[in-house]
Amino acid sequence: MRLRGRKGILEALESQPELVILQPEQHKGRWHELFGNGKPIYVELGMGKGKFISEMSWLYREEANFIGVDMYDELIRRGAEKARKLWNEQAGTEPQNLRLARFNIEALENVFAPDELERVYLNFSDPWPKSKHARRRLTHYNFVDKYRSVLNERGQIHFKTDSTSLFEFSLNSFSDMGLQMRNITLDLHREGPAENNVMTEYESKFVSRGMPIYRCEVLIGPAALEAHRQQLEAVRKKPVPAAEV
Structure with missing residues (x-):
């Protein structure tokens, strides 16, 4: 699968570290610290354009934390855009319990403890x-x-x-x-x-x-x-x- 992203996409992802995690292995064993609470963590492996994980993060914002995973910059970008739009429309805020992590699922054990x-x-x-x-x-x-x-x-x-x-x-x-x-x-x-x-x-x-x-x-x-x-x-x-x- 090849995706043609927009020019400057990496810079765009790097500019939103509160939502996009480009080096997720640094958080292994410390994801609850990143979210700032002890709520359960739900992960979608292969999130596509991010509709599912964005809506889940909003609907279950009081119950859980969510991580959307994909290996393509362009899908991470689209997911971030979709999540921000949804949360802004619903509450006028940034996503609170959601992170989008870029990595290959083969490396799962390097990212989560x-x-x-x-x-x-x-x-x-x-x-x-x-x-x-x-x-x-x-x-x-x-x-x-x-x-x-x-x-x-x-x-x-x-x-x-x-x-x-x-x-x-x-x-x-x-x-x-x-x-x-x-x-x-x-x-x-x-x-x-x-x-x-x-x-x-x-x-x-x-x-x-x-x-x-x-x-x-x-x-x-x-x-x-x-x-x-x-x-x-x-x-x-x-x-x-x-x-x-």
Whole structure:
């Protein structure tokens, strides 16, 4: 993928260090210090033009901190522009709980320390359809191992795609690793826009064409697994309503 950015793009990114992080490895183990609070940190790996991470940062501004990750200067620029516009329209302020970090996802463990993140979002990642490129898919076990190394006890992976083949590959990958999945859907918006779902640019386009969106959540941390177990147990013990006569 090649992106042609505007002239002076690097200088533009360097001029906004409060939002754009160009040397994220310097913050490894200290991201909470950067945000100035102990709220959970949610990261989108491959944020594209930044619609999802910008809207999430605004909607959940009281609950969490957000980091959008991409390796391209032009996408970081667009994401920063989108985030500033959204926050200014909503509150007349700069983004408070959002950072946009430029780095290759291969270097994830160099940027985040063990237990530093609580959630990883993988939204419409490149499906790399040729089998010889399987190791490049962001749900390949090599990448999933990286996510597990930086997620905390409540850690989760939330995954969305329009690619049937990538979804099948991902479910198999998660299953082969013995990971607990939940909320698996083969058509997220079958009955209309899904509740509490923030769409990416790609997602909006695909849904407008009537294409199905595949989604699942993967529970990584022991606290996340225990909460899921308790939820299932509560449902199991819930009395079954008597049949109407």
